[in-house]
Amino acid sequence: RGAGKAASVDTGLKPGASYVLEVDASLAGYEPKRAQELYRNLNARLAALPGVEHASVCSIVPFGMFELNRKVQRAGFNLAPDARNSVGADYFSTVGLPVVRGRAFTEAEATQPGPKVAIIDEVLAKKLWPDADALGQRIQYAAANAPSAQDGGGGHVGGSADLTEGQKQEETIEVVGIVPATRHALFEKESAGGIYLPFARGFQSDVFFIVRFRSLPSGSDSTTADLLRRAVRDFDPSIPILSLRTFAQHLDSNLDLWLVRAGAALFSIFGGLALGLAVVGLYGVKAYSVARRTREIGIRMALGAQAGAVLRMIMREGSIMLVSGVAIGLLLAVATAKIVSGILYGVGALDPVAFTVAPVVLTVAALVAMWLSARRATRVDPVQALHAE
Numbered sequence: 001r002g003a004g005k006a007a008s009v010d011t012g013l014k015p016g017a018s019y020v021l022e023v024d025a026s027l028a029g030y031e032p033k034r035a036q037e038l039y040r041n042l043n044a045r046l047a048a049l050p051g052v053e054h055a056s057v058c059s060i061v062p063f064g065m066f067e068l069n070r071k072v073q074r075a076g077f078n079l080a081p082d083a084r085n086s087v088g089a090d091y092f093s094t095v096g097l098p099v100v101r102g103r104a105f106t107e108a109e110a111t112q113p114g115p116k117v118a119i120i121d122e123v124l125a126k127k128l129w130p131d132a133d134a135l136g137q138r139i140q141y142a143a144a145n146a147p148s149a150q151d152g153g154g155g156h157v158g159g160s161a162d163l164t165e166g167q168k169q170e171e172t173i174e175v176v177g178i179v180p181a182t183r184h185a186l187f188e189k190e191s192a193g194g195i196y197l198p199f200a201r202g203f204q205s206d207v208f209f210i211v212r213f214r215s216l217p218s219g220s221d222s223t224t225a226d227l228l229r230r231a232v233r234d235f236d237p238s239i240p241i242l243s244l245r246t247f248a249q250h251l252d253s254n255l256d257l258w259l260v261r262a263g264a265a266l267f268s269i270f271g272g273l274a275l276g277l278a279v280v281g282l283y284g285v286k287a288y289s290v291a292r293r294t295r296e297i298g299i300r301m302a303l304g305a306q307a308g309a310v311l312r313m314i315m316r317e318g319s320i321m322l323v324s325g326v327a328i329g330l331l332l333a334v335a336t337a338k339i340v341s342g343i344l345y346g347v348g349a350l351d352p353v354a355f356t357v358a359p360v361v362l363t364v365a366a367l368v369a370m371w372l373s374a375r376r377a378t379r380v381d382p383v384q385a386l387h388a389e
Helices: 004-008 030-048 107-111 121-130 219-234 247-252 255-292 294-302 306-342 352-378 382-387
Strands: 018-025 053-056 066-074 079-087 117-121 139-143 160-162 172-179 196-198 204-215 241-246
Touching: 018 079, 018 219, 018 247, 030 204, 066 196, 079 204, 107 196, 117 121, 121 172, 121 196, 219 241, 241 247, 255 294, 255 306, 255 352, 294 306
Parallel strands: 066 160, 079 196, 117 172
Antiparallel strands: 018 204, 018 241, 053 079, 053 204, 066 079, 066 139, 117 196, 139 172
16 A cells, blocks of 8 residues: 555646656766756757757756755745745646745746745745745745754755855755745655756756657657757757656656555565465464364264254364454564654554454455364264264
């Protein structure tokens, strides 16, 4: 159940038929200024490809291995950690994240140094201005060693980096837009808030391009991927493509999700083996018990006992054993539930569905095993049973 919930987690994004392309111009010898211009032109080239609806550059992709964190505060006021992303002008349309108030970045803001503007999510807006509208307010980055009541890492798998070390604490940034909050990692219990800067103000060499197509026909993944590879190589063959996959594949490759799925698979395998051993063991015990009582059963049937009565007797005795075993198993499961709670996602350690389904499945399987043994007992020939040792 946890793996299923993790696989269907609501990221808050609606990227549609999108691809995620990762490149790093610094590996081809590009200096930051030239790389920034290259990324701007490459983004325009990707956006002009046939079938492309939107394309945008960004410094991170949600649910990736890394995230960027920096403490941000109201100008001169309360401190709050945030997850930061530097994005292109068309980023919000590309990932399906609507600007609920204000506006998105302009092309000039995203590609050229200019007015200091930012877009924040609703969680951060409420934290910084609980009783006022955040739109039009000003924020600033806190000093790198500023104390905080809450760590911005959120316990995510992966690393974090700060690419705004050169930004002075006293620089203030105007909030020009507000967007819905999104999840940044699978195990993120509560969003710490997020801030989006124009890509020109948060440049990094290793970047991602999210390319959203109007639609992707079934079986067209390789064709579309080849189209994007050719576009990059035709633009500049020296630029290395670090990764290229659909947005869905990007989410599926998330390390947190892999850990949940691996844990679910292991527990499913061990649970299946345990169930099989329990059923085989119960059948073996009942079969052995019936074999030892062949003479007794034969005498009962010779004296007029009906097959149904013998069947009920065997089932009743087996049911006592079954109920005792299930009760002990439930008590042990409750006692050890906290041990596995750390690898569960979206379900509690005492999940009522799991604690209902597992005993029911075990009970049904055990009843079938007992019925087979009891049915075998009713077929005992009374004459042969009376001659048995």
